[in-house]
Amino acid sequence: MSRIPSSPSSFRPLRRRLAAALALIPLALAAPALHAQDSARPLLRIGYQKSASLLALQKAQGSLERRLAALQADVKWVEFPAGPQLLEGLNVGSVDVGFVGEAPPIFAQAAGANFVYIGNDPASPEAEAIVVPKDSAIRTLADLKGRRIALNKGSNVHYLLVRALEKAGLKYGDIQPVFLPPADARAAFEKGAVDAWVIWDPFLAAVEKQTGARLLADGRGLVSNHAFYLAERQFTQKHPQLVRALFEDSVEQGRWLKANLKEAARRIAPVQGLDVDVVERTLQRAEYGVAPVTPGVAAEQQKVADAFLELKLIPKPVRIADALPATPVTTAAR
Incomplete structure (x- = not known):
């Protein structure tokens, strides 16, 4: 057992330590406020794959960073090897928005992932x-x-x-x-x-x-091969302006890409780690121009889900309508 001090003089070191501790309390109380101030700047975390050529261009150009800076917001790029892994990242909160093909969202929705379809690129069969x-x-x-x-x-x-x-x-x-x-x-x-x-x-x-x-x-005559933008459900409700900024930048950069294929391929190639001629062939076969998911596109996606269920590739029925946002994202840049 420790010995209890028995004289006033023996309390002096203790009083000094207590006074020092009390002096730190205002700083400790201020720390959360300072941290909150630092974290108040909105952040858009984008899950991408190297195969996503348009996002690779946007990353290389820094165009989205500039657009978000005007909104006092930042962007963080998080790379994934493929769509299924990206959607797992979206489901556990590692990213806010992701870009994948038509099948990964269906597998993820069947597994209980909570996301919404916020847009799609044109068909690229x-x-x-x-x-x-x-x-x-x-x-x-x-x-x-x-x-x-x-x-x-x-x-x-x-x-x-x-x-x-x-x-x-x-x-x-x-x-x-x-x-x-x-x-x-x-x-x-x-x-x-x-x-x-x-x-x-x-x-x-x-x-x-x-x-x-x-x-x-x-895919010609067989599939549409839409690519989809997905987002964590609450993020789109809390930060619609960031999603609109992403879409507007995607539309603008997609137009520039199609008008400048060779230069776009040159800029994308280092990001993807591929030869320029390989990237150029890729760009020639793809279409760009994000738009809200229409009833027709949703119906096509439902056919994919139904086919996977019939083949027992997914464990339960999936309703694409359950993963559509209540309010579609719109963009001024068309």
Whole structure:
């Protein structure tokens, strides 16, 4: 047990320490206020993939940073390897807005993720395809029966494969899906460990340019291949001006990109770590111009969800309408 001081003089050191502690209280009370002041500046955290060429351009240009600065706001870029991982980041609060293909939101919604569709880019069916090695004996979609096909599970190309098999009169069970992320799928494709690869740009353009891979079928006549902007539900309600700024910048930079393809490819290439000619081919096949999700686009997305449910790729029905915002985001820059 500690000894209790027994004389007034023995209390002096204690009084001095107590006085010093009391003197620090105003600073301690002020600290939360100072922190709140520092954090009062709004922040837009964007989840992106290197394959998102327009966002890569915006990041390289610094255009969004300048636009948000006028709103006394900042932007933070958070990179993900693919759409499913990005949506997990959105679900756990790592990012506020993300940009993905048509399939990842459906898998995420089936898993209980809380997000809303806030916009989409125009259809780009040529930006995804099924490819085979240049010397492959596979010549038609029907030739895929019994073959090993690489794809990223839950990505936009998952639906392309489903529709392509339907067109060929095949069932999903007639092929052997091999679920691999793009880098691993590319390695397996080159080694001959898989017979075909279902992939999107810029990985598609890269394998065509660098290996001579032959395009068996792209999305034309099969899928729309919309790309979607998604957001954490409360964020859009709290910061609609930041979402509008993102959309307006996307529209403006998308127009500039299409009018300056070669220069845009030169600026994007270092961000994506790809050759300029690969990036240029990617840009030629994509369309840009974000817009609110219309009933027609939502209906197309519902067809994707219903197809995945029928194939038991998702565990329960998904209603796309449940993930649409009450008030669509609008933009002045059209």
